[in-house]
Amino acid sequence: MERHVLRARVGKRLGEFELDVDLAARNELLVLFGPSGSGKSITLRAVAGLVTPDAGRIAIGETVVFDHDRGVRAPARERPVAWVPQGYSLFPHMTARQNIGFGMPRRMDAGDRIDMLLALLGLDGLGGRYPRTLSGGQQQRVALARALARNADVLLLDEPFSALDEALRAGLRDELLRLRRELGLTIVFVTHDLREAHLLADRLAVLDEGRILQIGERDDVFRRPASRRVAELTGVQNLLAASQVDYSDGRATVDADGVRLVCGSIAPGAYEAARVVAGIRAERVNLRRIQDGAEENHVRGWITGEWAYGNTHTLRFAPTGPGPELMVEIASRPYEVLHVAEQREWLLELPPEDLHLMPA
């Protein structure tokens, strides 16, 4: 197993809650995902050396940069990390070149390295410009170049694209993935944007109120949330209160509002939990034409609410017989082909492999 490039245990008393996170990353893009105020940015700042935790230990590679018990606390500038704050924070009185060069050791080849970084980030010819004369996207590239110039082992990015419009964001995300591939960087990326988290993450840590609720491979976290809260935060729209659990062969059979549901996956904590929920993403629910015979994992319902997002439609179904209320997301094309606009009552199929049982 590869050595961790970053290993951080951070405890800190904050106003409303206690920050207590433990994370590790190695040659990957780790996304810290969570609602605003969940402790993502402060975790990043602790690693960067801008806030001092009350407890814990932070190591980058072999270097321990913080150890509360041993009184180790390396100053921010001596840590092999590069931090990019949310608003880029370019020095307004310096040109792009001077900004990039600011954190570089003054060596013979500093100029060449700046040229290389300008080229790497598609900023050729803009080196002499002041930040206020650059577009938002260009400013973000300069901020990235300035961070890369530090030649740090870990890149810490705090919602770097949040101030940009969607078209620019897409381009910069691609750019970041390319840089990560080309330079083999370890990146910790903070975001509260679910789509961004999914697009970028190799691994994903879900934070809430100062704690990591779940950390793991991206698909694992998205498909098998460890708890109801993780499911909520990662956008699972259908969370069905379930009872009468019956386990066999790694499957669970539950009752949700009078309908029997077979869940194909079970979060480890579900077995001993007093209360459980069955979760399924809105886009995983299938529409079927009404037919007789109540099958397992089927709920009959009719549409009581509808939201058109352009390329998808979100439908809210109220059960016409037993069963829970359900949200269903369907792409615009099948929506038209199936004449959902006219046909309002459907049989909803909840495929067992997409139904995930977890502690409530």
Next chain:
Amino acid sequence: MSPGAVDVDALRVSAQVMVLATLLCLVPGTALAWAIARSGKNTAALLSSLALLPLVLPPSAVGYYLLYAFGRQSAFGNFLIDDLGLRLVFTWPGAAIAAAVVSLPLFVRTAQAGFEQIDPELLAVASTMASPVRSFFAVALPLAWPALAAATLIAAARSLGEFGATVIIAGSVPGETQTVPAAIYDAVQAGDRPRANALAFVSMVLGLIFLAALSLVLQRQRHR
């Protein structure tokens, strides 16, 4: 000695006092302002009170304390005179020190506001890349310079007008320690209305020039 010559002397002494006092404000004033802007609430409050003390003291009280400190009555004064050969009482540099002490609070307040206006994230980024000294000179100082320029102008204007503290420590010897404000006082005491008028008018013109320069600097600050 014609009255005109005395007035030119008063202007010269005032100019000397102003320049030296302003120079004396620069380093401690900037350092204090930076320390106040960057330290925690309690330390900032303590430093701030210290820096503002001369503002609430009567200038004559400041002058009295300095007279004591620089004169023969105190060990420090004896040390200055005997060991360093620095005679400050009844000299214009003494007046400049008094003017500097009185002007310092205005310098610090103005400079501090400039440092506090800097986006803290910029200083945070700088601290992840460079030493505190380099961050200060390469980032904080250039970003706060309009405020520092304004602080310098305000301190200069204040030292030019300083009367109470300077007259106590330096007296009012024409041609040597008599500044324009001291000369006005003398002229009024002597009932020399034309001279008082002339000096007061010169003071007003100088004051207006300072204010014009100040508003130019502040305009630049807004445009950044």
